[in-house]
Amino acid sequence: MFKHLLVCGLLLCPLGAVRAGPAECGDIALAYYELGALYYRGPDGHWTGIDKDVVDELARRTGCRFQTTLESRVRIWSQLASGKLDMSVSGIAxxxxxxxxxxxxxxxxxxxxxLEGTLPPEAATPEGFLAQASYKVAVVKSFRHGGDYDIWIDKLRAQGRVxxxxxxxxxxxxxxxxRVQAILALPTSWVPMLRQEALSDKVRVLDWSPRNSVPHGLVLAxxxxxxPIxxxxxxxxxxxxxxGTLLAIFRRHIGAELASELLID
Structure with missing residues (x-):
């Protein structure tokens, strides 16, 4: 599956203008976005995370020089689409x-x-949540959540509940x-968030789409x-x-139990 995804990524998106020859990688402008275990400030104040470790390892293995910035996700997609940015991380196609x-x-x-922990049991299903007009959900602008979630969110959005x-x-x-009764989050976000915000006993974590794992990848303009690059x-x-380098990176930032779930087979 992993090799298939990589090959498809190349075949689906033929590349445009060449800025460097195959022998030299050169400078690549790359934007991070702050999110959970993907990119965050560590206890020492320095930036760290899964995405940073992946990019650092790519630099070591390829010789590419990544010129990095921190941006909002909205600006990243806008800059990639307009040709003002070379690359980003952990994007969904x-x-x-x-x-x-x-x-x-x-x-x-x-x-x-x-889900807010005080809600009644019937709110713990997609249909039950939709049925109560006062319930609202919050999402990060421009995020795609995959599968049935995006359909569910669109129904709520049509009712002004997003x-x-x-x-x-x-x-x-x-x-x-x-202000809202539910949010959507990846384990790379909710695991550190529940700990940092002391919310573990105030929310219910529901797995509404257990078969809907979505690949996240490097995003190349x-x-x-x-x-060649x-x-x-x-x-x-x-x-x-x-x-095993990817698995080791995942373990470093979210622990061994969840790390294996992130690994593409």
Whole structure:
């Protein structure tokens, strides 16, 4: 499955203008976004996370020089689409995004619903939540959640029951102050969040889509990353998967129990 995803990422998205030859990778402008265990400040104040460790390892293996910035997810997608940014991380492919970017998957995961703990049992199903007009959900603007979740969110959005926030921190705040009754989050987000915000005993974590793991990948702007460099990154990610480096990175940031769920078979 892992090799199939990588090959499909290349075939679906033919690349545009070449800025560097196959012998040299050169500088690549890459934007991170802050989110849970993917990219966060450690106790020492330095930035760390799954995405940073993956990019650092890619730099070591490929010789590419990544010039990194921290941006909002909304600005990242806008800059990738307009040709102002070379690359980003942990993105989900959609037909619209594949028009301007290709994706190199390096982990898979799925969203869980975090439900306000005081709600009645009937709220713990998608249909039960929809049936109560006063219930609202908060999501990060521009995020895709995969499978049935996006259909469910669209139904709520049509009723004016979706709050869209700029980042995950703002989404969590909406839940804490009672503006919404549920949020969607990946394990890479909700595991550290429940601990940091002392919410473990105040929310229910519901797995509404257990078979809906969604690949997340490096996002390469078609018009800015040449095919030889894309191929080099594909080979490096494959090698990191095969030699256990990716699994070790996942364990470092979310623990051994959940790490194996992120690994693409």
């Amino acid at each position: 959609t037909p619209e995004r594949e028009k301007f970017a290709q994706f190199i998957p390096y982990f898979k995961t799925r969203n869980y619903l975090l 709050h869209e926030a700029a980042d995950f921190r703002a989404v969590v705040r909406l839940l804490k102050i009672g 078609r018009a800015r990353i040449p095919e 894309a191929g080099r990154l594909v080979k490096a990610i494959q090698a990191m998967h095969d030699d």
